[in-house]
Every structure is written in C-alpha cells, then in structure tokens.
Amino acid sequence: MATTNTTATDGVPFIDITREFDAPREIVWRAWSEPELVKQWLGPNRYEMVIEEYDVRDGGRYRYVHKDPDSGNEYGFHGVFHGTPSPDSFVQTFEFEGAPGHVSLEKLVLEDLGGGRTRAVMHSVYQSVEARDAMVASGMETGLNEGFARLDTLLESLTSPVH
Amino acid sequence: MATTNTTATDGVPFIDITREFDAPREIVWRAWSEPELVKQWLGPNRYEMVIEEYDVRDGGRYRYVHKDPDSGNEYGFHGVFHGTPSPDSFVQTFEFEGAPGHVSLEKLVLEDLGGGRTRAVMHSVYQSVEARDAMVASGMETGLNEGFARLDTLLESLTSPVH
Numbered sequence: 001m002a003t004t005n006t007t008a009t010d011g012v013p014f015i016d017i018t019r020e021f022d023a024p025r026e027i028v029w030r031a032w033s034e035p036e037l038v039k040q041w042l043g044p045n046r047y048e049m050v051i052e053e054y055d056v057r058d059g060g061r062y063r064y065v066h067k068d069p070d071s072g073n074e075y076g077f078h079g080v081f082h083g084t085p086s087p088d089s090f091v092q093t094f095e096f097e098g099a100p101g102h103v104s105l106e107k108l109v110l111e112d113l114g115g116g117r118t119r120a121v122m123h124s125v126y127q128s129v130e131a132r133d134a135m136v137a138s139g140m141e142t143g144l145n146e147g148f149a150r151l152d153t154l155l156e157s158l159t160s161p162v163h
Numbered sequence: 164m165a166t167t168n169t170t171a172t173d174g175v176p177f178i179d180i181t182r183e184f185d186a187p188r189e190i191v192w193r194a195w196s197e198p199e200l201v202k203q204w205l206g207p208n209r210y211e212m213v214i215e216e217y218d219v220r221d222g223g224r225y226r227y228v229h230k231d232p233d234s235g236n237e238y239g240f241h242g243v244f245h246g247t248p249s250p251d252s253f254v255q256t257f258e259f260e261g262a263p264g265h266v267s268l269e270k271l272v273l274e275d276l277g278g279g280r281t282r283a284v285m286h287s288v289y290q291s292v293e294a295r296d297a298m299v300a301s302g303m304e305t306g307l308n309e310g311f312a313r314l315d316t317l318l319e320s321l322t323s324p325v326h
Contacts, residue, residue: 012175013288059224059243080222080243082256083264091264093245093256101246101254105268105290125176127268127288 002152004145008136013126015135019148021118023155025110028118029087031154032108039064041151044143047075056085062092079103094124102131116159165315167308171299176289178298182311184281186318188273191281192250194317195271202227204314207306210238219248225255242266257287265294279322 007016021028031037035054043049047066054062063078076097083091087110094104104126111119126132170179184191194200198217206212210229217225226241239260246254250273257267267289274282289295 012292013177059241061222078222080245080256082243082258082266089264091266093243093268095245101252103245103254103268105256105266105288107290123290125268125288125290127270127286129175 002148004141004148006141006144008132011129013129013132015122015124015126015132017120017122017124017144019120019122020113021120021152021155022116023118023159024116025087025112025118027155027158028110028120031151031158032090032110032120033085035062037154037158041154042147045146045150046070053078056081058082058084079106103127104131104135165311167304167311169304169307171295174292176292176295178285178287178289178295180283180285180287180307182283182285183276184283184315184318185279186281186322187279188250188275188281190318190321191273191283194314194321195253195273195283196248198225200317200321204317205310208309208313209233216241219244221245221247242269266290267294267298 002020002022005018008014031041033056035051038054039049039051042064043066047068049064049066051062051064054064058081060081061078062081063076065077066075068074077094078097079093079095081090081092083089085091090108092106094106095102104124107123109121111121113119124132126135165183165185168181171177194204196219198214201217202212202214205227206229210231212227212229214225214227217227221244223244224241225244226239228240229238231237240257241260242256242258244253244255246252248254253271255269257269258265267287270286272284274284276282287295289298
C-alpha cells in the first residue's frame with residue numbers, strides 16, 4: 001500500500017499530507033468531487049457514510065454523517081467549498097459538528113506524476129496550534145489511511161477495463 | 164481616538180487585532196452584523212462601499228465591493244459565515260477577488276468591558292505565513308483604522324439620545 005506522509009510542524013497550525021495514487025489525475029479528481037464516489041471511501045472503515053449534501057461550486061455546502069452501527073452514534077461534518085473547484089485547487093472549510101464554530105480550511109492539489117499516477121497534496125490550516133494538535137491527537141491518521149486504502153480499491157475499479 | 168493593537172508574530176500565519184469602542188456590546192454587534200450599518204463604516208475612507216449580499220447565518224454568503232470613484236477600479240470581497248453568528252463568535256471566510264481561492268478564516272469576539280464599553284478581539288488565520296505577510300504589507304492597517312474611526316462616529320450616533 002502507498003505511504004501517507006503527514007507533517008505537523010511544532011508551533012504552526014498546519015497539517016500537510018501527501019499520498020500517491022495509482023490512477024490518472026482526472027479519475028482521482030472524480031473520486032474526490034462526485035458524492036456517489038466520495039461516499040465509497042471517505043472516513044474510517046467502521047462507520048456507515050451518509051452524504052446529505054455535496055454541492056461542488058464556489059459557496060456550495062457539503063454535509064455528511066459517519067454513523068457507528070454498533071453504538072448508534074452519529075458524527076456530522078459540514079463546510080463550504082471556496083474558489084472555483086478544480087484538481088489544481090480544491091478549497092473547503094471543515095467543521096466537526098461536535099465542536100461548532102471551530103473551523104479549519106483545507107486545500108487539495110492533485111499533481112499529475114505521469115504514467116497514470118497522481119499525487120494528492122493536502123494543506124490544512126487551523127484557527128490555533130492547539131486545535132491543530134487536538135486534531136492530530138484524535139487519531140485522524142488511522143481514519144485517513146483506512147479511507148485511502150478504500151480509495152485505492154475504488155480507483156482500481158474505475159480504471160480497470162470492463163470485462 | 165482609540166488605539167488599534169495589531170499583532171503578527173513571525174513564523175505563524177495569524178493576525179490578531181484588538182480595538183475598544185465606547186458603546187455597549189449589543190450596539191457594536193449591530194454595527195458588525197446589519198449590512199445597512201456595515202456599509203457605513205467598513206473599509207478605507209476613499210472608496211464607495213456597495214454590499215451586494217450579507218446573509219448572517221451558518222453557511223450564508225456575503226459579498227461587497229469597494230469602488231474607487233477616481234479611477235473607477237472596483238475591489239470585490241466575499242466569503243461565508245460559519246457557526247451560529249453571535250457576539251461571542253462571529254466566524255467567516257474572507258476572499259479578495261483579485262486573488263481567487265486564497266482564503267482566510269476570520270473570527271470576531273465582542274467582550275463587554277462594562278460601563279457601556281466593548282472590546283473587539285479579531286483573530287485571522289491565513290493559508291500560509293507568506294499570505295499573512297502579504298496582507299500585512301498591503302497597508303491593511305490604514306484601511307482598518309479609517310474604518311474604525313468611522314465606526315466610532317456611527318456608534319456615537321446609535322447610542323446618542325434622539326433630540
């Protein structure tokens with residue numbers, strides 16, 4: 001499996017993540033921008049994923065809920081897309097509904113590596129270093145890696161010739 | 164005139180601003196959240212201010228344009244309000260349309276100082292230290308101070324007894 005590189009430098013409120021995918025840039029972009037594909041990979045393995053809204057345009061909102069089938073707990077997330085969404089710049093705010101008004105600002109850039117491969121470069125900015133540290137401490141990396149592994153599988157199905 | 168304290172610490176992407184106003188918190192909040200009042204003070208002195216949209220609710224958009232009457236140049240700004248807007252937490256994104264997709268995240272808290280006085284505490288987060296530095300270098304403080312001086316005058320008119 002490909003490696004996820006996560007950087008969270010002391011004293012600045014950033015999280016920087018890179019991950020390579022064995023699929024062309026336009027396919028990776030579809031998996032990130034089309035809700036019926038996003039719901040197949042985003043988030044930890046153990047939750048059911050429900051996307052209520054995913055309106056990819058400047059000022060468009062999204063909201064999704066991770067549902068824990070064991071406990072019945074639900075975790076809602078929402079935000080707003082900014083700028084003109086494209087593989088060169090996909091900017092959105094991100095808010096966990098368990099901590100309303102605490103917002104981070106996320107940017108994704110998809111780099112064409114040639115040979116049908118793509119690097120996702122993610123830059124997140126938090127309102128404080130403490131909020132950034134809390135996100136890192138929350139175990140986000142596990143959920144991220146589980147999601148990216150499912151994304152690998154999804155991308156493989158999207159790029160395979162139909163038999 | 165009251166002093167505006169601006170802090171932009173080296174190496175972190177924050178701008179922190181505090182300013183005291185000689186008006187009760189609920190009046191200062193009105194001046195910040197009602198577009199017909201906002202248009203009377205926000206921005207540098209020399210521009211005409213046109214507010215096209217100012218929808219103060221979670222996910223609501225705003226857009227305004229500063230028009231330079233001498234050159235005819237127009238400078239557009241827009242963003243989205245986040246969380247439940249209140250004097251305790253007024254969170255919004257901010258984007259200058261001359262640099263699309265470059266977004267900052269702004270938070271305002273209005274503190275009741277007693278005796279009919281209020282302190283505005285503003286915390287801005289940029290996507291990079293370089294973007295923060297460019298904002299500081301743009302002469303934002305002049306525009307800010309001109310706007311706050313007009314806000315002082317507006318607050319005085321809103322708090323004065325009608326003769």
